[in-house]
Amino acid sequence: MFNLIGSAINGVKHALGGLYQVKRGLETVAMHTWREPTTEAYPDKAPELPPHFRGRLALTVNPETGENLCISCRQCERVCPDKCIEITANKSTETNKLELIDFKIDHGLCMFCGLCTEVCPTYCIINTNDFEMADYTRSSLIYDLKKLTLTQEESAYYFAAKEMPLPKPKPAKPAAPAAGAAAAKPAAEAKPTATVSPKPAPESAKAPETTADKPAKEVEKKESPSTDTPSVN
Amino acid sequence: MKIDGTVVRGDHFSGNIAEIRKFAVMSLSWLTVIFVAVWGVCWALGIFIPMCLANSSFDFAAILSEVCKALTPIAAVLVFIPINAMFMVLMERRALALFTRRNGPNRVGPDGALQTAADAVKLLLKEDITPTGADALMFTLAPIIFFAPSIFGALPLLAAVTNNHKLFQIVDLPTGIFYVLAASSVPVVGIVMGGWASNNKYSLMGGLRSAAQAISYEIPLVLSLVTICLLAGTLDVVSIAYQQSGGLLNWNILGGGALIGLNKAIAALVSSSGAPFAEVMNAYYPYGWLSFVGAAVLCMCTVILFGVYLIGACAEINRIPFDLPEAESELVSGYNTEYSGIKFAIFFLAEFTNLFIVSTIAVVMFLGSGDCPLPTWLNPLSYPAVYEPLAKALSPVLSVLINDLHLINPPTFWAALWVIFKTYSLIFFAILVRGTLPRFRIDQLMDFGWKRLIPITLVIFVLVAFARGVINFHV
Amino acid sequence: MTIQTKLPEFKTDEMVINLGPQHPATHGVLRLILTLDGEVVKHTEPVLGHLHRAQEWQGQNRTWFQYQALIDRVDYLSGMFTSWALSRAAEVIDGTEVPRRAEFLRVLCAELNRISSHLLWLGTYLIDLGALYGFPFYPFIEREKILTFFEEISGQRMMYNYIRIGGVQRDPKAEWFKKVEEFTKDFPKRVDEWEAIVTENPIFLNRTKGIGVLTKEVAQAYGVTGPTLRASGIDFDLRRFKPYSVYPELKFDVPVYNKDGDTWDRYMARIQEMRQSIEIIKQVLDMIPEGEIMSKKQNAGLRIKAGEGFAAVESPRGILGCYITSNGSDKPYRFRWRNPSFSNLSVLPPLLEERPISDIMAIFGSLDIILPDVDR
Ligand code: SF4
Numbered sequence A: 001m002f003n004l005i006g007s008a009i010n011g012v013k014h015a016l017g018g019l020y021q022v023k024r025g026l027e028t029v030a031m032h033t034w035r036e037p038t039t040e041a042y043p044d045k046a047p048e049l050p051p052h053f054r055g056r057l058a059l060t061v062n063p064e065t066g067e068n069l070c071i072s073c074r075q076c077e078r079v080c081p082d083k084c085i086e087i088t089a090n091k092s093t094e095t096n097k098l099e100l101i102d103f104k105i106d107h108g109l110c111m112f113c114g115l116c117t118e119v120c121p122t123y124c125i126i127n128t129n130d131f132e133m134a135d136y137t138r139s140s141l142i143y144d145l146k147k148l149t150l151t152q153e154e155s156a157y158y159f160a161a162k163e164m165p166l167p168k169p170k171p172a173k174p175a176a177p178a179a180g181a182a183a184a185k186p187a188a189e190a191k192p193t194a195t196v197s198p199k200p201a202p203e204s205a206k207a208p209e210t211t212a213d214k215p216a217k218e219v220e221k222k223e224s225p226s227t228d229t230p231s232v233n
Numbered sequence B: 001m002k003i004d005g006t007v008v009r010g011d012h013f014s015g016n017i018a019e020i021r022k023f024a025v026m027s028l029s030w031l032t033v034i035f036v037a038v039w040g041v042c043w044a045l046g047i048f049i050p051m052c053l054a055n056s057s058f059d060f061a062a063i064l065s066e067v068c069k070a071l072t073p074i075a076a077v078l079v080f081i082p083i084n085a086m087f088m089v090l091m092e093r094r095a096l097a098l099f100t101r102r103n104g105p106n107r108v109g110p111d112g113a114l115q116t117a118a119d120a121v122k123l124l125l126k127e128d129i130t131p132t133g134a135d136a137l138m139f140t141l142a143p144i145i146f147f148a149p150s151i152f153g154a155l156p157l158l159a160a161v162t163n164n165h166k167l168f169q170i171v172d173l174p175t176g177i178f179y180v181l182a183a184s185s186v187p188v189v190g191i192v193m194g195g196w197a198s199n200n201k202y203s204l205m206g207g208l209r210s211a212a213q214a215i216s217y218e219i220p221l222v223l224s225l226v227t228i229c230l231l232a233g234t235l236d237v238v239s240i241a242y243q244q245s246g247g248l249l250n251w252n253i254l255g256g257g258a259l260i261g262l263n264k265a266i267a268a269l270v271s272s273s274g275a276p277f278a279e280v281m282n283a284y285y286p287y288g289w290l291s292f293v294g295a296a297v298l299c300m301c302t303v304i305l306f307g308v309y310l311i312g313a314c315a316e317i318n319r320i321p322f323d324l325p326e327a328e329s330e331l332v333s334g335y336n337t338e339y340s341g342i343k344f345a346i347f348f349l350a351e352f353t354n355l356f357i358v359s360t361i362a363v364v365m366f367l368g369s370g371d372c373p374l375p376t377w378l379n380p381l382s383y384p385a386v387y388e389p390l391a392k393a394l395s396p397v398l399s400v401l402i403n404d405l406h407l408i409n410p411p412t413f414w415a416a417l418w419v420i421f422k423t424y425s426l427i428f429f430a431i432l433v434r435g436t437l438p439r440f441r442i443d444q445l446m447d448f449g450w451k452r453l454i455p456i457t458l459v460i461f462v463l464v465a466f467a468r469g470v471i472n473f474h475v
Numbered sequence C: 001m002t003i004q005t006k007l008p009e010f011k012t013d014e015m016v017i018n019l020g021p022q023h024p025a026t027h028g029v030l031r032l033i034l035t036l037d038g039e040v041v042k043h044t045e046p047v048l049g050h051l052h053r054a055q056e057w058q059g060q061n062r063t064w065f066q067y068q069a070l071i072d073r074v075d076y077l078s079g080m081f082t083s084w085a086l087s088r089a090a091e092v093i094d095g096t097e098v099p100r101r102a103e104f105l106r107v108l109c110a111e112l113n114r115i116s117s118h119l120l121w122l123g124t125y126l127i128d129l130g131a132l133y134g135f136p137f138y139p140f141i142e143r144e145k146i147l148t149f150f151e152e153i154s155g156q157r158m159m160y161n162y163i164r165i166g167g168v169q170r171d172p173k174a175e176w177f178k179k180v181e182e183f184t185k186d187f188p189k190r191v192d193e194w195e196a197i198v199t200e201n202p203i204f205l206n207r208t209k210g211i212g213v214l215t216k217e218v219a220q221a222y223g224v225t226g227p228t229l230r231a232s233g234i235d236f237d238l239r240r241f242k243p244y245s246v247y248p249e250l251k252f253d254v255p256v257y258n259k260d261g262d263t264w265d266r267y268m269a270r271i272q273e274m275r276q277s278i279e280i281i282k283q284v285l286d287m288i289p290e291g292e293i294m295s296k297k298q299n300a301g302l303r304i305k306a307g308e309g310f311a312a313v314e315s316p317r318g319i320l321g322c323y324i325t326s327n328g329s330d331k332p333y334r335f336r337w338r339n340p341s342f343s344n345l346s347v348l349p350p351l352l353e354e355r356p357i358s359d360i361m362a363i364f365g366s367l368d369i370i371l372p373d374v375d376r
């Protein structure tokens, strides 16, 4: 009999304890109502990414002169574990230096390890803060030189943000041969540059990235990228 | 191992007012839409058409108007269920988002208010797949059998929640609660059928679990309601609702009427007219302290019964923490693993409708139906007091609506408001539970049902039967 | 005509059911072939290899520099540890002295990573137990903060490639340390909240207490490591047992449960580990010296001296070991990983025997297995 009463009391204690714990849990959950949501309003508001974020790859230009920084040393091509960089260059007969003809990165293969950016001697190839590269075909993920090259403003932004030493001014050399070579390639297959430029880039936010071969002054900041492409070449 | 015994409260109440406001606005506008629509249909079918037909001279006019009136309750339920389920899903998602510091659906419509409507459309447009090897007939019948009882089971409650409006008296059965319970035990057949017919081992297990669970939890559920009926002395939901009118102390959750005497006595004390306090007390509690003990026991018992009812109802409708039939982490999705498109939508609809119905039963049986919780003697805002001057002030407009068109029925309106408030509060609580608790294990669930709840309800039943003898109810 | 006195005999059969590889709760692509009698598991057979990516073979075909970037994928929830094991093994062969600041940064990041891994486990474990809609979001909110820290120093949220052979990749800014410090102040309160919701919840207790009891002997026999082992009452933590890096200088407890561990103990062990990690991080933030962070030049021609080496670290799941043979070229000659998840998973069949099907997820989840770590 005492046993029974004892176990009954224990049962009641147990039940009340359990109820109390459940109540505690419910209350704690309900209290979260008063805290602000942590959701990021992503498409409405671009996320703030750190400068070293490993996003889409791009080629910088000298922020002052606008000339392409790549010296075609092929370090990045060699180090890439996925073999997704393809560089075309030939030795110019006059200067005995490598002239960059085309630079292709297959972003469909790239795993954004950033190794190529680490080995580049001139800080030419970098990871940008852009990650919106979704596209309809695999082939459109292969970016060519034109699509990869950043504008001067963007380059300046990344040089500052990533704290990379600015390139030493090279002897002035027109960028014309490279531009001409790039134009000779069937660049038209690349679809109009609908990529989004890096978020934090100040004014150049709307400027498409296809403009490296020309001095940036000439590039008007246009709203629609599709109308912009013909004006480049 | 440090676990402090106190509730850990949030330490930065920086305020989430914007989201809470959105939630409130969304809920209020949806509720308005739902109930205006439902009442509009009822009024058109049950009042307006017969009114028009009354003056016409063709032969079948009388029959036609009778048919219309008879169809009104069903029309009300049929209109109500889909819209309400949409709202409840949305409310659940938004509320869970509030609890988990998210935004919740906020894309379709203003602040995401139309999200579930879009979902419903999407579900209806989806391909309807019957898996290979499935029993096609059973597979198709299962959602219907699951869904149909929630339509017909709800009918007797209509009168109880609308203050016995004359449109709904037709479905007011003398054995109302019995009918509701009988109807609510049918859906499990649908689940078992669906589980069996899907030709999927997970579905089969889900279906069988559901059968076991529903059978075991039906007993405490029914016993708790039967005990309330024992106290009320009737099975008629409308009379049970009426018995509880007059404030919190009369509600079944507090002694099932044991405190009516107290309520009356205090009312006498306050108004200082009529019978003196002691006299009233004596009339209701004739055996002195024994009666008081009885009343205390009854109060305790009914509170426990309410808890048992909530647990049983949760299990009956497969909600967390009793959602074993569709235990996602074990059985993929249980009995509805193979369902898609419109059939899945029906399962979904029925689940939420069942939640609404069990909440409504709780409100009618325990929480005083459409009654304001403040006791009449304390409540200057009680229905007549507010209504009379208001009605006078608005008489030119309202009298047309009330007396001529019968579009507004103030007692019904008032009662319905309270029922809506109470029911959705219970639903909100169910959502909170869903956001907190993990799920039982099937054998623990059975243990809990058979070894805890059923003995408790049986003991309470006996206690109530004795305690009832020492108090006068409803003098 | 005979009168049948006996009931007709029921023919009951065991049911074979495939749990996974596509199942909402197997944390990846594990396939369990279960033999069920009713709802009781009679026999379990884990089928591995759905996620086999030949990590070791890939390592032998890549340069050191390239493989460093790949190795985070082995255990994608705690990439710092895989990098660390690889780096330590290479440093053992090479005899590289790692700068002190780099060692502290490694400990800091590793402990943060341990927390983030346990947080993900906590959320998903509660999902396994059926709290699908509310609680699991809370750990993920905190985990998100840690991932943001990592994103800032390494550039990505999960594939860090931060700990390198010879040091760490980047020196964080002072603000970063401030943010981490704020996090360490805030985090214990959050753990209190979660414990208020979960730890003593009667349903949770019912689901976990006395379920999946892993005795010391079985745990040792199967080579179980990590919190799972310590919950079974064996005090074995590499950070203590064979201290590496700067762990000897740091004060911290290793939560050990002094009995045969059940699911609840494993839960508690991880919760306590998170609290301890926060303590470690606080100390590291105080003690971290200034100085170099890298003692070996990171470039494509990264080479390790010829030789053999083994190094292990205490990862969130147990002992993560890396055995390397190097022939002095820029590619490793042989690789071998010792992954904690693999041995922790192998203990699953004995634990599941005679348990109801609902316990599968409670037990399986409590082992904290990550499938790429099992299959490599
Ligand atoms: S980020 Fe890595 S994978 Fe991508 S191109 Fe550079 S080296 Fe290759």
Ligand code: SF4
Pocket (backbone or CB within 6 Å): A069, A070, A071, A072, A073, A074, A075, A076, A077, A087, A119, A120, A121, A122, A123, A124, A125
């Ligand atoms: S490493 Fe830099 S400079 Fe060399 S080829 Fe690549 S991008 Fe050009």
